[in-house]
Amino acid sequence: MSKIPKRDKTRERDARIAAKNRRELIASGLKRRDLLKMGLLTAAGTLIPIKGLSAHPLTSAGFVDDDEPNSPPTTPFVENMPRLFVLPTSAALTPAPTIIPNTAAGEARTVSHQAFAQFPPQRFYEMSQQEGFVNMAPPGELPPQPIWGFAPVVNGVVGSAITPGPMIVERYGVLGAPQAGSVLVRQRNRLPEDNRGFGLPSVTTHLHNGHTPPESDGFPCFFMERGQFYDHHYPNVYAGINSTHPGTGDIKEAMHSLWYHDHRIDHTAENTYKGLAGTYILFNEFDTGDETTGFRLPSFGDGQSPTSNFDVYMVFNDKVFDDQTGLLAFDLFNFDGILGDKFLVNGKIQPVFHVSPRRYRFRWLNTGPSRFYQFFLTNAANNSTLPFWQISTDGNLMERPVQVNSSRVSVAERVDVIVDFTGLAGKTFYIENRLEQDDGRGPDGDVVGAGQGDKLLKIVVDGPVVPDNSLHPSLMQFYGFPNTADPARITRTFRFERGNGQWQVNGKLVGDCDDIRFAIKRNTVEKWVFQNNSGGWQHPIHMHFEEFQTLNINGQAPRNSGIIERGRKDVFRLEHNMQTTVYFRFRDFVGKLPIHCHNVVHEDHAMMVLLEINDVGDNKTNP
Numbered sequence: 001m002s003k004i005p006k007r008d009k010t011r012e013r014d015a016r017i018a019a020k021n022r023r024e025l026i027a028s029g030l031k032r033r034d035l036l037k038m039g040l041l042t043a044a045g046t047l048i049p050i051k052g053l054s055a056h057p058l059t060s061a062g063f064v065d066d067d068e069p070n071s072p073p074t075t076p077f078v079e080n081m082p083r084l085f086v087l088p089t090s091a092a093l094t095p096a097p098t099i100i101p102n103t104a105a106g107e108a109r110t111v112s113h114q115a116f117a118q119f120p121p122q123r124f125y126e127m128s129q130q131e132g133f134v135n136m137a138p139p140g141e142l143p144p145q146p147i148w149g150f151a152p153v154v155n156g157v158v159g160s161a162i163t164p165g166p167m168i169v170e171r172y173g174v175l176g177a178p179q180a181g182s183v184l185v186r187q188r189n190r191l192p193e194d195n196r197g198f199g200l201p202s203v204t205t206h207l208h209n210g211h212t213p214p215e216s217d218g219f220p221c222f223f224m225e226r227g228q229f230y231d232h233h234y235p236n237v238y239a240g241i242n243s244t245h246p247g248t249g250d251i252k253e254a255m256h257s258l259w260y261h262d263h264r265i266d267h268t269a270e271n272t273y274k275g276l277a278g279t280y281i282l283f284n285e286f287d288t289g290d291e292t293t294g295f296r297l298p299s300f301g302d303g304q305s306p307t308s309n310f311d312v313y314m315v316f317n318d319k320v321f322d323d324q325t326g327l328l329a330f331d332l333f334n335f336d337g338i339l340g341d342k343f344l345v346n347g348k349i350q351p352v353f354h355v356s357p358r359r360y361r362f363r364w365l366n367t368g369p370s371r372f373y374q375f376f377l378t379n380a381a382n383n384s385t386l387p388f389w390q391i392s393t394d395g396n397l398m399e400r401p402v403q404v405n406s407s408r409v410s411v412a413e414r415v416d417v418i419v420d421f422t423g424l425a426g427k428t429f430y431i432e433n434r435l436e437q438d439d440g441r442g443p444d445g446d447v448v449g450a451g452q453g454d455k456l457l458k459i460v461v462d463g464p465v466v467p468d469n470s471l472h473p474s475l476m477q478f479y480g481f482p483n484t485a486d487p488a489r490i491t492r493t494f495r496f497e498r499g500n501g502q503w504q505v506n507g508k509l510v511g512d513c514d515d516i517r518f519a520i521k522r523n524t525v526e527k528w529v530f531q532n533n534s535g536g537w538q539h540p541i542h543m544h545f546e547e548f549q550t551l552n553i554n555g556q557a558p559r560n561s562g563i564i565e566r567g568r569k570d571v572f573r574l575e576h577n578m579q580t581t582v583y584f585r586f587r588d589f590v591g592k593l594p595i596h597c598h599n600v601v602h603e604d605h606a607m608m609v610l611l612e613i614n615d616v617g618d619n620k621t622n623p
């Protein structure tokens, strides 16, 4: 990383004092609104420029020198990339789950489960959100990191907190037994009062992007405090179950790669960065997890063994470590977006993954906070690019696989891909991010040459030769897309723009939790227009609960042969000066939800709109 060659000792000392003061403000858990009241923020939302507090010359990480983070050096490609731990079920939960919130026993939920009797939970899971200490770098290079993670709880026995959190592996309900997929996930808040620098021990867990009754969705204002628990009811049914497609719901609404993460209003960035994120996958009779049945995608197996697990979730994020202490660092006063100089996959900095010479399904997720990636597979020997097959956009399989050289993934987006290592025994590849991005504004669009980007994961094809019964991707066909012909009840426009030094939608920051800005009528269609009015900035826009289909981008029909951009999605990558129209159906359940920017720093400051689905709706075209 670049450094200023000549150090100015006085400037450096002042900056360290400022950094210390800023860290103390962050550690105190003060919110933007508190700082405004205390007169420590300007109207533009930046810290007032008094000595000992100014944002300058601090870096994005809150440290001195220049605009680059300066994490201590680590040795790449030593640690093995972990396969993610699969959460076992519990036979029962104590106390037993209830439809009405069990506040007497410490439940934080305030809204009764609306679909519990219709889809009684068949299986139970429990997790405990708590502090843990994990190694992210090779032994001895960085101290154990105090993280906030999800500890597996099995029949009441609490494990250690891990990040990414345990993976939930489930199956959709089936015709004649739609409740067969229904589960209940209990989350407990056992976080410490002392945040060791940043993080608010008040949490709400969002299942991104489950078709979930909103009281279980992880609404930003439905948070639980320390010592409380929250029961999330996930029916795992396709959209349309209570409306257009009774029985099982619409199979074309199937989703397969989901994730969960903290969504606490105003504090999502620091809490997810501190580790509160995990994965959730859904199989069905087509995407079965078994390469001899259904679509014959590479097998999930036991999720762990190199000779049975060829369907591998990879969670990418970037982080900054304090150049003095080596501990994870976060600057709450950077409103632009935080970029790290260390790249993690499944919790390890630049790890190694050993594969067999056959096909693999990789599920790629970017948990942020602010970076966009463009993933390439680069051959270590000659920097050539290995093409692969993209099969999904976010949680949703496309009409068929499309062969590509790269996939772009902004915060919270997912792509599932099939990489074919057949015949490549002995070779080494890197997952390389070749998308340039210098600050939280978003990438400028430049893609550097092969070998010149950041190598995130080393893949060595030296595993045992094993059978491959998966179908060749060129022969696969998936569900197809739902139609977009039903007329919309209303078209609404959302302008994403800069204002007051922060991030607004239609001229407003997210207000208090009771500021519900508009209402959707249940079981209707809406068209939404997203406009990027914020100059050089890009925003990954996320709507909860329902996926959308893209009708046009800047007046043009979707590109990429009409396949990838037409894919159903829950995050829209709103690029420079872009305007897009998307198509939504809001079905089955009622309740409160947000739409927001998923650059989680923008989200916290405060690019979010709270809304609700009810049986009346409203006619606000610019909510």
Ligand SMILES: [Cu+2]
Binding pocket: 503, 538, 539, 540, 597, 598, 599, 602, 603, 607
């Ligand atoms: Cu944004």
